[in-house]
Amino acid sequence: MKRKPSTEATGAWIRLMRVQSRVLAAVEQDLKKAGFPPLAWYDALLELSRAPSGELRPVELERQMLIPQYSTSRLIDRLVDEGLAVRRECKIDKRGQFIEITEAGRDLQKRMWAAYSAAIEKHIGSKLSDVDAAKLCALLDRLGCSCSQAQQLSAGEGASAR
Amino acid sequence: MKRKPSTEATGAWIRLMRVQSRVLAAVEQDLKKAGFPPLAWYDALLELSRAPSGELRPVELERQMLIPQYSTSRLIDRLVDEGLAVRRECKIDKRGQFIEITEAGRDLQKRMWAAYSAAIEKHIGSKLSDVDAAKLCALLDRLGCSCSQAQQLSAGEGASAR
DNA sequence: GACTATTCCATGCATCTGCATTTAATTCCG
């Protein structure tokens, strides 16, 4: 129960931390330089745009994005402030609400995807063959336990987690 | 130059973000529950303890840990406040200083490694064979470009990046 | 030597985050 990790396991840990940090920073940097907001905004807009009628309960969003409740609440504040989403009251449960993406929100999501996908290609795609990327996915899935849920790609997307 | 990433590359991106986030949170959580400070403290203490005479320039620390300058500065503040390190003036360059780890610092580093290594084993080692962990390392190295520098393990360690 | 550029580190300020708590509405259950 208290076995020490092997050199390989420790190495994997270090690299997982370092590489993620580097790649994330690089991608965020690219987005920022293109004048876009943080990735978290993209993720939220994507989830909203994928939802049946372009709206979700904050709780749903929270579950999709794996971020704490208060974080979701404040992210929504910002999206609403920028006119990317609107709050709608929820008639069936007056505690709650619906968050609906606006046209401006959909538009931003699409424009961000152009820069975002280019960044992914630049920092991941160009460095790994598809076969190796798939191997990497498989190995990571063994650690993640459950990030493999859905997350299929249809028109243009990508998600993060933070 | 503007090619879209493959499904595999996008999948790898998503998993890299999600899995890292989960695993990091889990490990930090374990450390926290054991009553220890954040991982960044460990990393700094480790770097200091490894240094020839237990002291480093803030700039060195910054380079080792891959964190911004102001962040290093404040991390040092905290270590000093807690008596884990002391600032020493640098006679050869009066702009600078040396940060020296104290006995309390060395002690904390060692105690943290016990919990830290157990967490690595729990969240990585136990989920991946050594062979697979090595494969994961190799794939991640292709993305990271340069985290493979040194980082050998001698007595007990591990590093992160944030 | 005088002047400029660069390096090292700290810090003010605005924003962001985590944590705990609050308010309000809903559900559970005897």
Added chain:
DNA sequence: CGGAATTAAATGCAGATGCATGGAATAGTC
């Protein structure tokens, strides 16, 4: 029904972070 427990969302506050700037010392240039 009526009160306890649960759930949805917001928020006050302390601490952390990013960014830009400041001051001090050194290095480079002519």
